[in-house]
Amino acid sequence: QQQQRVPNTEVYLQGSVLKPFTEFLLTRLRGICDSPGDEFRDQESVFTCARHRLRLRWSLLHPHLPAYLRYLGIPESADHRVMSRAAYEVPVFPLDAARQLVEAMGFQHEFDFIAEGTVFRRGLLKVTVYRVRRLLGAESSLVEVSGLGPSSLTAGMVESVLSVRDQLKSLVLLAKHDQKAPKA
Amino acid sequence: MADPFQHQQLAGREGGGGNRGSDDCLDELIDRLRGIRRTLCSLIAKVDEKRPATWPEILNCLAECVSQLSALHRTLRNEKQLRLNDFALLPIGLSPQLDQHLLNHTEGRLGLLNHDSVPHYLRTKLDLSVEHRRNEFQKSSTNIEAQPRTSEQMRKAAETALNSLKQARPDFENEQSERNQTMRSNEQDTAKLLLAINFGIGLN
Numbered sequence: 116q117q118q119q120r121v122p123n124t125e126v127y128l129q130g131s132v133l134k135p136f137t138e139f140l141l142t143r144l145r146g147i148c149d150s151p152g153d154e155f156r157d158q159e160s161v162f163t164c165a166r167h168r169l170r171l172r173w174s175l176l177h178p179h180l181p182a183y184l185r186y187l188g189i190p191e192s193a194d195h196r197v198m199s200r201a202a203y204e205v206p207v208f209p210l211d212a213a214r215q216l217v218e219a220m221g222f223q224h225e226f227d228f229i230a231e232g233t234v235f236r237r238g239l240l241k242v243t244v245y246r247v248r249r250l251l252g253a254e255s256s257l258v259e260v261s262g263l264g265p266s267s268l269t270a271g272m273v274e275s276v277l278s279v280r281d282q283l284k285s286l287v288l289l290a291k292h293d294q295k296a297p298k299a
Numbered sequence: 300m301a302d303p304f305q306h307q308q309l310a311g312r313e314g315g316g317g318n319r320g321s322d323d324c325l326d327e328l329i330d331r332l333r334g335i336r337r338t339l340c341s342l343i344a345k346v347d348e349k350r351p352a353t354w355p356e357i358l359n360c361l362a363e364c365v366s367q368l369s370a371l372h373r374t375l376r377n378e379k380q381l382r383l384n385d386f387a388l389l390p391i392g393l394s395p396q397l398d399q400h401l402l403n404h405t406e407g408r409l410g411l412l413n414h415d416s417v418p419h420y421l422r423t424k425l426d427l428s429v430e431h432r433r434n435e436f437q438k439s440s441t442n443i444e445a446q447p448r449t450s451e452q453m454r455k456a457a458e459t460a461l462n463s464l465k466q467a468r469p470d471f472e473n474e475q476s477e478r479n480q481t482m483r484s485n486e487q488d489t490a491k492l493l494l495a496i497n498f499g500i501g502l503n
Contacts, residue, residue, distance in 0.1 A: 131489040139355065146362035149370075161499060226499030249503055250495045255488035257496070285475065287484055294493050297500065 124269050125187070125202035126194070126276055127261035128289040134254045137244065140286045141233060144242055147282055148235035155245070156231045160214070162222035169222055173210055175229070181208040184217070190293055197273050198291045202263055232256060239264055240275050258287050331371045338363050390417045 132140050145152055159172040173182035188201030207213035218224070232245025240262045247257065260279045262272035280289040342360045345352040395413050402410040409416060425433065494500040 129489070129493065131484050131492055133483055133485060133488070136483045139359075142356075142359040143362065146359055146366055148366075159496075226502060228495060228499065228502055230496070247492055247495050247502075250492065250501055252501075253488045253491045253495075255485055255492065257489070257492040284472075292489065292493055294490070294497055296498055297494075 120265050120267075122264045123201060123203060124199060124266045125261055125263045126197045126199045126269060126272050127259060128197055128276055128280055129260075129292050130258045130287045130289040131255040132244070132258055132287045134256070136286065137256050140244060140258070140283070143283065143286055144233075144235045144244070147279070148237040148242060150236045152233045152235045154232075155234055156229065158227060158229050160227050161225045162217050163225045164220070164222040167222075168225070169217055171207075171210075171213055171217060181206040182210045182213055183207070184213060192291060192293065194273055196291075197276055198293065199269070204263065237279065238275060239268065239272055240279065242279065258283075258289065260289055327374060328371070331367065331374060335364065335367045335371065338367060388421055390421065393417060 141152065154176070156175045157172050158175055159170055162169045162171070168187065170185045170187065171182055172185065174180050184205050184207045186201075186203045190198050190200045192198055207216075228250075229248040230245045231248055232243060235242040235244075240260060243259045243261075244256050246255075247253070260276050262268075262276055264272055283289060338360060342357070342364070345356060345360060390412065393413055395411065397410050398412060401412060424430070491501055495502055
């Protein structure tokens with residue numbers, strides 16, 4: 116029973132929008148979402164251990180907020196219309212202790228990136244439009260529509276994700292992107 | 300548009316300041332109305348500009364209005380602490396003098412709370428002429444419904460139109476999305492961004 120309440124499943128779709136059209140997309144999102152959109156600039160450290168990854172993410176704009184430690188499972192497409200994956204998210208504080216904990220668990224730091232953009236909320240869903248800093252040659256913003264919740268709510272969230280996709284169809288193509296790790 | 304400040308002003312006079320819950324609730328309503336006014340102002344500004352606004356801009360503006368209005372509607376409906384319908388508003392002090400305080404609160408729209416203005420602000424029924432026109436419209440609409448043959452024909456025509464639209468829709472959507480997507484997004488960029496956030500490839 117407890118298991119049914121823990122938010123452990125994430126359903127999502129991704130796409131990207133070229134720089135000149137980002138403002139169109141943001142205006143449309145302001146229209147269809149509950150919140151007017153919040154700016155964010157987050158840094159994310161990724162740690163790895165035997166093909167598992169842990170992601171530690173914290174806000175650079177609001178350093179007093181707790182960081183988030185996330186585990187993301189392997190993407191699968193049980194529902195053929197959206198991607199889904201297991202996802203666990205816990206707030207951790209302070210940051211240094213979290214980093215030490217992750218390293219003590221045997222994870223090694225792999226890479227860091229900074230994401231900068233806007234986040235919107237619509238019901239249980241989160242819509243993010245952001246650029247990845249220090250990435251050469253990509254002038255686009257990544258667009259992500261995702262819902263994280265207990266598996267009992269997954270069916271409803273799939274429908275909402277699809278409805279957002281349809282409403283944004285003329286501006287951005289949100290699709291399933293199942294990326295495999297390139298072989299080294 | 301009804302003035303939110305007037306409401307608060309009168310409620311304040313009537314309830315001697317009102318209680319906390321209703322104040323919060325009114326504050327929220329005022330916030331929402333302000334948001335709507337801001338959007339409408341920007342819409343008007345866009346329409347008035349010398350360079351005509353493009354359709355997407357206006358549609359976006361309207362979409363924003365709709366979402367704000369429905370949010371307002373939701374708040375009004377789900378009001379748990381305060382039911383505005385149950386409130387009686389009584390203007391206690393009418394004065395023919397210019398009221399600076401009121402003027403400030405209404406941003407210069409209303410300076411006098413006198414026998415002329417109060418009936419307009421406390422109106423719960425429609426203006427007589429408006430009500431008359433509404434009745435006329437209702438009458439003419441019942442006339443239309445009373446003619447089953449016409450409505451049947453209308454229905455058939457609408458259905459035919461709907462069917463042809465439905466048939467054309469997939470083609471149109473495909474064409475549209477292909478045309479838009481080639482312009483507005485770049486598959487390679489999507490892949491690059493995802494590689495970067497998933498596996499850290501391409502970051503310097």
